[in-house]
Structures are given as structure tokens and as C-alpha cells.
Amino acid sequence: xxxxxxxxxxxxxxxxxxxxxxxxxxxxxxxxxxxxxxxxxxxxxxxxxxxxxxxxxxxxxxxxxxxxxxxxxxxxxxxxxxxxxxxxxxxxxxxxxxxxxxxxxxxxxxxxxxxxxxxxxxxxxxxxxxxxxxxxxxxxxxxxxxxxxxxxxxxxxxxxxxxxxxxxxxxxxxxxxxxxxxxxxxxxxxxxxxxxxxxxxxxxxxxxxxxxxxxxxxxxxxxxxxxxxxxxxxxxxxxxxxxxxxxxxxxxx
Numbered sequence: 503x504x505x506x507x508x509x510x511x512x513x514x515x516x517x518x519x520x521x522x523x524x525x526x527x528x529x530x531x532x533x534x535x536x537x538x539x540x541x542x543x544x545x546x547x548x549x550x551x552x553x554x555x556x557x558x559x560x561x562x563x564x565x566x567x568x569x570x571x572x573x574x575x576x577x578x579x580x581x582x583x584x585x586x587x588x589x590x591x592x593x594x595x596x597x598x599x600x601x602x603x604x605x606x607x608x609x610x611x612x613x614x615x616x617x618x619x620x621x622x623x624x625x626x627x628x629x630x631x632x633x634x635x636x637x638x639x640x641x642x643x644x645x646x647x648x649x650x651x652x653x654x655x656x657x658x659x660x661x662x663x664x665x666x667x668x669x670x671x672x673x674x675x676x677x678x679x680x681x682x683x684x685x686x687x688x689x690x691x692x693x694x695x696x697x698x699x700x701x702x703x704x705x706x707x708x709x710x711x712x713x714x715x716x717x718x719x720x721x722x723x724x725x726x727x728x729x730x731x732x733x734x735x736x737x738x739x740x741x742x743x744x745x746x747x748x749x750x751x752x753x754x755x
Contacts (some may be wrong), residue, residue: 527548536623539619548580629667629695708736
């Protein structure tokens with residue numbers, strides 16, 4: 503009898519500390535033929551558990567999508583935040599910079615450097631395709647662009663080049679020093695834009711010094727910025743633990 507009671511107590515204890523989250527759905531790769539870029543791309547779409555056709559969901563577009571899925575484990579982070587009620591249900595679009603016909607050809611270093619045609623691709627083709635196929639909000643304040651390193655730079659550039667489309671910029675370690683100095687100049691002058699931002703850097707090897715200068719420019723202009731630093735370098739040990747902080751910056755309940 504005593505053994506049964508102990509087993510019952512242990513079962514209740516382990517049930518209380520274990521978490522089984524209702525998982526969202528991550529699509530297979532979807533191909534998009536871009537007239538603007540004159541080549542093809544692919545992307546995957548995460549839809550939250552129990553998504554409804556009239557949900558009007560906020561959306562996060564993620565450059566370097568495969569890295570965020572595989573190394574950042576972003577899908578499981580989203581499942582957990584949504585299931586525990588910390589975050590609104592969100593649709594995520596993981597965009598792949600690689601040539602879908604030759605994955606060894608990665609176009610990120612060309613696409614992400616404040617390229618006008620890449621911004622036009624998002625404005626006229628990528629966002630339109632998602633809006634035509636998923637129940638997403640068409641309010642730009644419900645739309646976030648996220649990236650890491652040059653992808654973080656791309657997010658900052660989209661704040662300037664696609665400012666009618668994105669209300670949120672999520673920037674993990676935007677690179678590099680020269681580009682950050684350019685961004686300081688652009689964001690430090692002209693009209694203040696209606697943007698909310700997440701910005702993070704690691705240690706000095708992650709360009710922390712120039713990152714702090716960029717952060718100070720944004721703070722001086724009174725931008726809404728959630729800023730983080732940690733002790734890691736320019737790698738996923740730095741970025742992975744901050745994915746939940748980035749998501750909650752924009753989508754917290």
C-alpha cells in the first residue's frame with residue numbers, strides 16, 4: 503500500500519513538471535518564382551496549433567530560415583511560448599537564401615546588403631503570396647522581419663527601404679562595423695519611423711562596441727528598442743537563447 507502511494511505521488515510530481523506542447527505545423531519547402539529577382543527561392547511556413555481561417559494572425563518573416571529552424575530551434579521555442587500562453591499565435595515564414603536547385607549556392611551575402619531588389623521582392627511578391635494563402639493580418643504593425651548577422655543588417659535596412667510594410671525589426675548581431683556606421687547615420691537623421699525593434703549583440707568579437715553605438719543612436723531618437731547583450735561570440739550560442747526574447751518583444755500576450 504505504501505509503495506502504491508509513493509508511486510502515485512511520484513507520477514503526479516513528474517506530470518506537473520513535464521511539458522507536452524501542442525505543436526504547430528511546419529510546411530515542407532515551397533518554391534516561389536521571383537520576377538523581381540529573376541530567380542527562384544524557397545521557404546517554409548510555420549502555422550500555430552488550432553489555426554483558424556479567420557485568425558488574422560501576426561507574421562514574422564525570417565531570413566536564413568533553415569538556420570533558425572535547425573540551429574536556433576525556433577519552431578520548438580514558438581510552440582512552447584504559444585502553448586504556455588506567453589505569446590500570441592503567430593505565423594512564421596522561414597525564407598531560404600540558397601538556390602533551391604543547388605543548395606551549395608547561398609545568395610545571402612548578395613541579398614542581405616540593403617539591396618533594393620530584395621526589398622521589392624518582399625513587398626511585391628513574398629508578402630502578397632503569404633497574404634493570399636494564409637489568414638494573416640495585413641496591418642504592418644503585425645508584421646516583423648528577423649535575421650542574424652547580415653540578415654540582421656537586412657532587417658535594419660528593411661526598416662528604411664520597406665518602411666510601409668514592416669512595423670517590427672528583429673536584429674541578432676547585425677553585421678558589420680561599416681554597415682552599422684551607415685545605419686547609425688540613416689537612423690540618426692531624418693524622420694523617426696514608427697518601428698519597434700529587438701537588437702542584440704554578444705561580446706567584443708561580435709562587434710559589441712559598434713553595436714552599442716548603434717543602440718545609443720536608436721535610444722537617442724527614442725525608438726522603442728528591446729536591447730540585449732551576452733558573453734558569447736558571433737554564433738548560435740549567442741543567438742539561440744535570445745530567440746524567445748525576440749519573439750516576446752513583438753508578440754507577448
